[in-house]
Amino acid sequence: MALAKICGLTTPETLDAALAGGAAFVGAVVFPKSPRHIEPLHAATLFERVRGQGPGKAKIVAVTVDADDALLTEIALILKPDLIQLHGSETPERAAQVRTLTGAGVIRALSVCTAADIDAAGVWEPVVDHLMFDAKPPEGSALPGGVGASFDWTLLAGRSFAKLWFLAGGLDPANVGEAVRVTGAPLVDVSSGVESAPGVKDPALIAAFLESVRST
Numbered sequence: 001m002a003l004a005k006i007c008g009l010t011t012p013e014t015l016d017a018a019l020a021g022g023a024a025f026v027g028a029v030v031f032p033k034s035p036r037h038i039e040p041l042h043a044a045t046l047f048e049r050v051r052g053q054g055p056g057k058a059k060i061v062a063v064t065v066d067a068d069d070a071l072l073t074e075i076a077l078i079l080k081p082d083l084i085q086l087h088g089s090e091t092p093e094r095a096a097q098v099r100t101l102t103g104a105g106v107i108r109a110l111s112v113c114t115a116a117d118i119d120a121a122g123v124w125e126p127v128v129d130h131l132m133f134d135a136k137p138p139e140g141s142a143l144p145g146g147v148g149a150s151f152d153w154t155l156l157a158g159r160s161f162a163k164l165w166f167l168a169g170g171l172d173p174a175n176v177g178e179a180v181r182v183t184g185a186p187l188v189d190v191s192s193g194v195e196s197a198p199g200v201k202d203p204a205l206i207a208a209f210l211e212s213v214r215s216t
């Protein structure tokens with residue numbers, strides 16, 4: 001069974017729906033241009049209930065975009081995430097620095113449009129905990145992720161990677177089962193597909209998504 005990350009959580013009700021449904025990863029987006037942006041201090045208060053889960057708890061992921069050392073240090077000290085997701089134009093060298101600076105694990109999101117974008121994963125495998133294959137956002141998009149766009153899943157069929165990897169981009173309760181069957185993804189990630197409006201997560205859609213993942 002694939003494990004799921006629910007990204008861009010900002011309220012107790014939606015975080016509770018993710019935890020109750022068995023999400024293995026819960027994400028906070030720290031990027032002011034995003035409709036899901038949450039300040040590290042607010043996120044720390046909200047995500048305190050995750051730590052209360054004890055052993056086997058969901059992993060807390062801080063999603064960042066080309067964050068500087070000051071912001072990463074603030075996130076590490078205040079939110080104390082298990083993983084930092086790099087969703088900008090960071091290099092493998094920067095990923096290694098982020099790990100040393102924060103003490104957190106690293107997820108590298110890669111924008112996918114063609115098979116060459118997947119081949120690029122090779123340079124990242126030695127320096128990350130997880131890869132995330134996400135759709136390339138439309139031209140001119142203000143956001144590098146969380147736009148609900150998908151890519152050709154068959155690009156991932158039959159591929160294997162040294163690290164457990166996420167499939168992301170345009171997933172929702174109705175299509176995630178097929179997405180996992182086509183790609184063999186061990187991990188899946190969703191944001192827009194469990195929202196009623198940009199940045200507004202819906203507890204019922206979160207529950208439905210996690211149920212679909214479980215029954216795949």
Ligand SMILES: O=C(O)c1ccccc1NCC(=O)[C@H](O)[C@H](O)COP(=O)(O)O
Pocket residue numbers: 007008027029031034035036063064065087134143144145146147148149168169170171189190191192193
């Ligand atoms: O979600 C955002 O607003 C966001 C903003 C800036 C960088 C990354 C962002 N999200 C990262 C995620 O992990 C999303 O869940 C992923 O891109 C999939 O999004 P969606 O296609 O909306 O399910």
